[in-house]
Amino acid sequence: MQLPVVTGVALTVVVAALAAVRNRFVRARLGFSGVLLLVALGLELALARGIGEAALVGGGTLPRPGEISLAHNGVLFMDELPEFERRVLEVLRQPLEEGLVRIARAARTVQFPARFQFVAAMNPCPCGFLGHPVRACQCTPPQVARYRSRLSGPLRDRLDLDVEVAAVSIEALHADGAEEPSAAIRARVLAARERQAARRRDGDAWLNAALEGSRLRRETRLDLEATRLLKRAAAALALSARSHDRVLRVARTIADLDGAESVGVQHVGESLQFRSQGTSTA
Numbered sequence: 001m002q003l004p005v006v007t008g009v010a011l012t013v014v015v016a017a018l019a020a021v022r023n024r025f026v027r028a029r030l031g032f033s034g035v036l037l038l039v040a041l042g043l044e045l046a047l048a049r050g051i052g053e054a055a056l057v058g059g060g061t062l063p064r065p066g067e068i069s070l071a072h073n074g075v076l077f078m079d080e081l082p083e084f085e086r087r088v089l090e091v092l093r094q095p096l097e098e099g100l101v102r103i104a105r106a107a108r109t110v111q112f113p114a115r116f117q118f119v120a121a122m123n124p125c126p127c128g129f130l131g132h133p134v135r136a137c138q139c140t141p142p143q144v145a146r147y148r149s150r151l152s153g154p155l156r157d158r159l160d161l162d163v164e165v166a167a168v169s170i171e172a173l174h175a176d177g178a179e180e181p182s183a184a185i186r187a188r189v190l191a192a193r194e195r196q197a198a199r200r201r202d203g204d205a206w207l208n209a210a211l212e213g214s215r216l217r218r219e220t221r222l223d224l225e226a227t228r229l230l231k232r233a234a235a236a237l238a239l240s241a242r243s244h245d246r247v248l249r250v251a252r253t254i255a256d257l258d259g260a261e262s263v264g265v266q267h268v269g270e271s272l273q274f275r276s277q278g279t280s281t282a
């Protein structure tokens with residue numbers, strides 16, 4: 001079982017890069033150093049301090065929108081995901097699926113929009129050092145199991161990309177790396193979004209994220225080799241129908257980032273890499 005490993009510094013870099021690439025507005029819960037870095041970078045930032053159910057999804061006697069609605073059309077970032085109550089995390093399932101949240105009150109039901117890009121981070125264990133090359137983990141196996149079980153299988157099933165990030169050494173942070181600058185990545189992302197927009201022009205449902213059913217299958221028609229790979233993987237990983245569709249959707253996006261018209265076996269293969277970690281634990 002593998003889970004994302006993100007150290008404090010690496011985490012902040014991830015959020016800053018995301019803000020630079022995706023858009024300049026990220027709603028996040030971050031530590032003090034993270035806030036300082038984002039402020040230093042001149043990024044707009046709203047801190048989601050409330051972590052109760054009402055603060056996250058909305059609520060109150062006179063229902064008010066929560067953080068997920070305030071992040072509508074933007075990014076919602078949640079640090080240390082297992083630190084949130086499992087009950088609070090479970091209420092994210094409906095908005096992640098439908099792009100809106102319904103709050104039932106005795107007299108009526110209120111509906112708020114909540115189509116946000118969900119990004120979350122967690123440690124590999126409560127102390128954060130499991131798998132670290134130098135420091136030893138202090139946690140017992142039951143503690144690790146309990147920590148990881150706070151994320152339910154169905155919630156993980158709704159995440160498109162599950163990525164393990166290795167700890168970043170201080171030397172690496174100071175090194176003049178040959179990394180691709182965020183501006184170049186942003187240009188590639190914008191080009192991929194334009195490809196998606198060119199395929200369909202129906203309101204705000206033009207992103208691959210909104211692809212479903214027959215349209216999803218039409219736009220991600222696979223050749224024989226890619227179909228064979230997906231079938232084999234679906235059986236080996238026991239993919240649910242939802243996971244299967246997510247693999248297709250992510251493969252379509254990888255092809256768009258690649259500038260490719262059709263989805264090939266390499267795109268399906270890459271898409272599967274982002275799933276297999278999560279599904280093996282579901």
Ligand SMILES: [Zn+2]
Nearest residue numbers: 125127137139
């Ligand atoms: Zn530990």
